[in-house]
Amino acid sequence: MADLPNKARVVIIGGGVIGCSVAYHLAKQGWKDIVLLERKQLTSGTTWHAAGLIGQLRASSTMTKLAKYTTDLYHKLEAETGISTGIKANGSISVAITEERKEELYRAAAMARAFDVDVEEISPETAKKMYPHLNIEDVCGAVYLPNDGQGDPANVALALAKGARMMGAMIRENVKVTGVSRAEGRVTGVDWAAGEEQGHIEAEFVVNCAGMWGHEVGRMAGVNVPLHACEHFYIVTEAIPELTELPVLRVPDECAYYKEDAGKILLGCFEPHAKPWGMNGISEDFCFDQLPEDFDHFEPILEMAVNRMPMLAEAGIHTFFNGPESFTPDDAYHLGEAPELRNYYVAAGFNSIGIQSAGGAGKALAEWMEAGEKPFDLGGVDISRMQPFQGNKHYLFERSKETLGLLYADHFPYRQKATARGVRRTPFHGLLDQNGAVFGESAGWERANWFANEGQEREYQYTWKRQNWFENSAAEHRAVRENVGMYDMSSFGKLRVEGPDAETLLNHVCGANMSVPVGKIVYTQFLNSKGGIEADVTVTRLSETAYLVVTPSGTRLADQTRLQRHVGDLRVVITDVTAGEAVLAVMGPNARALLQKVSPNDFSNAVTPFGTAQEIEIGMGLARAHRVTYVGELGWEIYTSSDMAEHVFETLMQAGQDMDLKLCGMHMMDSCRIEKGFRHFGHDITSEDHVIDAGLGFAVDMSKHDFIGKAAVAARKESGPKMRMVQFKLTDPEPLLYHNEPLIRDGEIVSYISSGNYGHTLGGAIGMGYVPCEGESAADVLASSYEIDVMGTRVKAEASLKPMYDPKAERVKV
Known part of the structure; x- marks a missing residue:
């Protein structure tokens, strides 16, 4: 029973x-x-x-x-x-065989210090002393974490x-x-x-x-x-007499890990091309089961292991194990x-x-x-x-071939998935492809990240230094800062919130006031009860009863779910209209001049001030022009129905020929936004970051009767911020920032960089990061000296609470 x-x-x-x-x-x-x-x-x-x-x-x-x-x-x-539990803190060593891997490990070690994890960069010779059986002939660096272990x-x-x-x-x-x-x-x-x-x-x-x-x-x-599920392989040797207790050893360049247990060595791998398993379901009687051996698949890993650990050549194999483990996209x-x-x-x-x-x-x-x-x-x-399409079995089968191996692959910045691509394409995809776009992926969307020059390889060449697209993106950056650029924003989530109670719902969920005139665009956050940021969005009032909420592509489902769960008895319908409208951002000092060439509408400040949207004619089609920017320049986001998208693109491209209009990608957008100090949701602002600490109190209207998180915002306004979001610029123009680099204040690690990129206009790497400041004034925060740890080297950094680029936002309102 x-x-x-x-x-x-x-x-x-x-x-x-x-x-x-x-x-x-x-x-x-x-x-x-x-x-x-x-x-x-x-x-x-x-x-x-x-x-x-x-x-x-x-x-x-x-x-x-x-x-x-x-x-x-x-x-x-x-x-x-x-x-x-068999738990023992025997430590772990990770070794690098390439200089790129060494940089990854050393950056990880710096990150560990920021996260208060005990870590030590060690020489190959020290690694050999700690792991005597290790062949260090081609090892160029290593890190040791003494509190790691096994169980x-x-x-x-x-x-x-x-x-x-x-x-x-x-x-x-x-x-x-x-x-x-x-x-x-x-x-x-x-x-x-x-x-x-x-x-x-x-x-x-x-x-x-x-x-x-x-x-x-x-x-x-x-x-x-x-x-x-994917097949996961390891072998266990026979007992090795001279074996003593050893740290866990990882050799990611050879896809291998080694664990000593009871006088034996377990050698496991995360090979680059995995074997998906269970495509037709899992047997009803599956219980403590093993999968068939595949020595041919494992042999390349074993060959490298015998070189890395020569004693394995003499050790017998006690167990060849193959078992399934599940992997996500x-x-x-x-x-x-x-x-x-x-x-x-x-x-x-x-x-x-x-x-x-x-x-x-x-x-x-x-x-x-x-x-x-x-x-x-x-x-x-x-x-x-996770996006709904990612439950597709064929998609999961294709993607799982790659994801197992990515655990030990080089974790280069900007690395793109290679499998299961091309599922979601914007209406501009083919036109961007014809013009040299190099695509990345976000939430399944193919997005132009940068544009190759004629004759240039249209691919990423990964490194921790300046990648092959660095100068391409710099040129796109300059076009937006100095002239005019255009990029595809169609992948951003678009939620239509409509009904007699739409204003009531949004005023409850959003920090800002949604009781605004038709055509007004409001920048706002969805807050939680603690004042943390659950979403970072713009909301445009389309009519008395309809709003458009624009979200990052990866959070569209989460943001829609959050709205839906607060509807209750309100008369509101929420619809994902992302695929229904294509969006081209036209940005730069000459954006107005370009739009005036293709539309009879008036784009002057008097008619279309910053933060407003208007219906326009463009070419022979129709669109809606939103005057808003994430790059800190004069510009408009042009929303058009998907059926007219190609026409609008061709119209703008043709009109921009004599203006040197440049197509731009997402890498440009990120480098421009960080110069302007704009926050990136998921990095700079999360559910754990208080809206006041994030420097976004201006986007919260405390005069509203009630909204989620109001009490927490009021309390933090009263007490003052516990952290301040600060913008940093490295004084040395050569090093690069990505994220999680330790942030050093007056000689002590106090935090870490939440996001980083290169500021081509400012002339150095730019980072955003929170500085603990409870009881301190803004002046106190800025009175300190700051450094950022880049791969173990402390680099001096300038700090600012205001955007280093256009601090008064004069360029966006010109």
Whole structure:
């Protein structure tokens, strides 16, 4: 008998390490009536065969904090539960065989210091002393993290499960969830089967922790969980007599990692071209299963390993293992409430870092479920970042071939995915392609990032230094600053919010006042209850009852979901019209002159002042011209229906021939915006960043009767900012900034760069970053001296609270 209740507060689907962690952390928060259902046995999917590497440094400060929490938790679990997690802090070494990899590792080491992670750059000779079996003949650098380590994956999960049981959670094995019920946009429960027995549990919450089954389990509820299983290979040697305890070793240039365990070596790999698995579904009886060996596929990795670790040539192979693990389209896991269904949460797709992520991810999700909103910035893993098309099985199959290997590939700035491309194209795509566009991808959209010169290779040549498109983008930058440039913004999300209560809804969700005349454009944020920034948008009033909300391409679904969930009884319809309108940005000192050549409308300040939109004729077509800018110059965004898009493009291009109109890309837009100090959502401003600290208090109208976050904004206005967003310029024009470089104030690391790019007009790398300043004035902040750590070298930086470029915004209003 399954002995299951008819009702529960939460049902967790899946008994791997993450499902057990969610149950543990919900119980620790005091939740009762927790039920975890596992189709076979705990850990029997992926957890049992994980390598168990536990690293503390992740790609963001939040993810690093969660990784550190995971390590601390695993150390404490044995005392709490009596089950050994096998956790040991034997450290880790990563070695570089190329100068490019060395720069990546050293930049990562600098980032680690900014995130308060103990790290040390070490010489190849020191690496050899710490790992005597390592061949360092061609090693050019290394980093050591002493608090990294390894653990026993299955026992970690079983300890979490026992801890959850000790606090009252019910965990049942051999019970399969066969369906998910829903009503009025909320999850209401699950159907289950245990042998011949069947039943239903009514539940307030459901959590999909089904691992490589997560995609199919999501579809039961109409929820998109994009992930795909891939074959993951490792070998375990016979016992090696002279082997002593060693740090974890990573050689990413050879796609390999090495773990010493019980006198044996485990050699695993993340090869560049992976083997997707389970295209036709996963066998019903899959449980602690291995996949067929493929020695030919693994052989190139082994050959390099024997050279790197010569003793492996003499060691026998005890186990050749091949097991499936799930991978997501962007190599970040899925966490959070599904946009399609209230109270349906997801924690799945951990891309081979499930053991080192599970503790922190389980804690974060439990807090999210308790509060009903993200406890801190989790935008990089929030499942609402995934686009609906990314659940397409063919897409997932193609993309998964690449994502496994990207874990150990060079993580160059601006690196573009190579697989599963060309899914979403704007109406201008073909015309941009004909004119030399080099495309990147955002939320599946093909976007022109830069334009190649005649005869130039139309491809990225990646490096940590100036990439091959640097001068191309500089020329585009100068065109926008000095003359006129045009670029495609069609991929940005466009949400039509319409109905008698549209103004009421937007005034509740937005910080700014939406009670504005028709044609007015308002820059605003969606705030959370803490005053953090959930979205950064412009809102244009199209009519008495209709508004257009324009969002970044990657957050369109999240922003639409947030609006929809506050509609309640209001008479409002929200429609994604992104694909219905194409958008060309015409920017630069001569933008007005160009538009006057192609349209009979008046583009003067008197008729179309900054921050307004008007219907226009253009060529033989119609459009709507929004006078707004993200590059800090005079300009308009031209919205036209998709059927007229090519005509509008051709009309502008022809008229611009004698004006030296230049086509521009997204890299130009980013370099211009950072010179102007404009914030980038997801980097400079997130749900964790208070709108006052971000310097965006001007976009909040405190005279409104009520809006989300009003109390938090009032409190921060009263107390003053705890952090200040500061713009920095390196005094040395050569180094480049990307993000996460340590920010040094008066000799001490106080923060890190949230975003960086090169300022071609200002003549140096520009960075944005928060400086802690509780109780300090703006003058106090600027009175300090600042440096930024670039790959271990401290570079002096000028600091400004006002935009370094056009601080009075005179150029946009000319």
